[in-house]
Amino acid sequence: MSATGDEGAFRPLVSFVDVSFRFGGRDAPWILRSVDLAIGRGEFFVLIGPSGCGKTTALNLLAGFEHPSAGQVLVDGEPVVEPGVERAVIFQGEDSLYPWLTVEENVTFSLRAAGLSRRERHRRARPFLQMVGLAGHRHKYPSELSGGMKQRVQLVRALVCDSLVLLMDEPFGALDAQTRSVLQDELARIWENNRVTILFITHDIAEAVLLADRVGVMTAGPESIIKQVVPIDLPRPRSRSDPAFGAAYGQLNELLAEESRRALMDGQ
Template sequence: MGFVALEGVGKVFQGRTGSWEAVRDFTISLEEGEFFCLLGTSGCGKTTVLNMLAGFEAPTSGRILLDGKPVTGPGADRGVVFQGHDSLYDWLTALDNIGFGLRLRGLPRSERRATAERFLKMVGLTGQGAKHPSELSGGMKQRIQIARALANDPRILLMDEPFGALDAMTRAVLQAELSRIWAETKKTVLFITHDIEEACALATRVGVMKRGPGGTLKAVVPVDLPFPRERTSDGFMRVFREVHALIHEEIHGGH
């Protein structure tokens, strides 16, 4: 069994107008240290899968195991990075945002500070720790979110389209940074995106989802290319085309 296991996981939401099957029979096993990108069209159930692994939502069928133990709710062993940056605390400095989880765990101030400074440096923001979120650019805020998640030393990083709201150039810079941080920390990452190129640039494996209702895993494409990825290389183009063909069917209705 893998480090993370989703076994026949399903989610049916009950709404006022009836029920909606967001995810159906989703099965995947992740190895420790891998960078798994979950790719799919809008509304296919990506966030629902991540929320269930994060423990924010309970599956309505199947089960989720982390290191052999069932996930029953949120926990410090999973660090979450969201697309929007409104999850940062406006009233705290960047450094205090990074150290927030450490404060909850009761670590002494000096230790919190040292750890927060270390992760501030890791995300390339040394010297910017005294700023508040409102004084930071979108890219900087996403760096702070990543640092905050890592500061708690989670076993897995769950990232839901973290660069989706950034301009193309900032996005490319942050992708490269994340790739470096992943190599440095050897964290297991589940990264959600709807951007094929982003998935091919970052992942050790790309999981392509089928569109909903009943969104599920349609195929898993291994990306056996060295890092940093050369996006104009023949190898990259080959993987891109393979993934593109799988997604294309979901956009244009083929089966």
């Protein structure tokens, strides 16, 4: 839960209600089987689990790219039926940026589609671009940016359109350790300021402990469910050298290692 002082009133913004999913018909294996999950408004929820267990699939269901075979995915009480700007997806690669648009044009693309004037688009984008150190690069094209800069552009694009939920699938997975660490701290700071609801997938346990209010650990597939939800009750901003950080890391590591071992055994 987020540390907003109103933990008593947990009203989920995102719910998976008895969600099952398989690619194909009756003979196809279940990827997810009876998944229940509730993410609170303003919560930073991190999903971890062995490779291939169905994390991206779960995110795709929430994004509206896939549809549950059974059960429902709800946002603000409404079933998800298709992709929508209120659920912004931040992909791992930078492929989703338009190469022919500048940084500023990329981040304000949906505002332009919504009919906002150039001046208004600029006004909305500027503070976010400044926040992530991209203000001086706003006229550059994606081909002129580093990987970390491109990820920042994606993040700003999602923040600018004031989405209800940000869906982030290993957004820093392809970055070098230093850039990754800087972006983790930036994201933590931005989230503390605006408390947007986030579903974040990672394989990096330290990243989960640094960012999450709660971490959902998925079981090895097939028929994955969320095995355990672990609250990370550490004060923010968090420090990787805090002994309590190490304890949370150890707990998650053990849960994940158990499932990863099971995944390897089953795959033999």
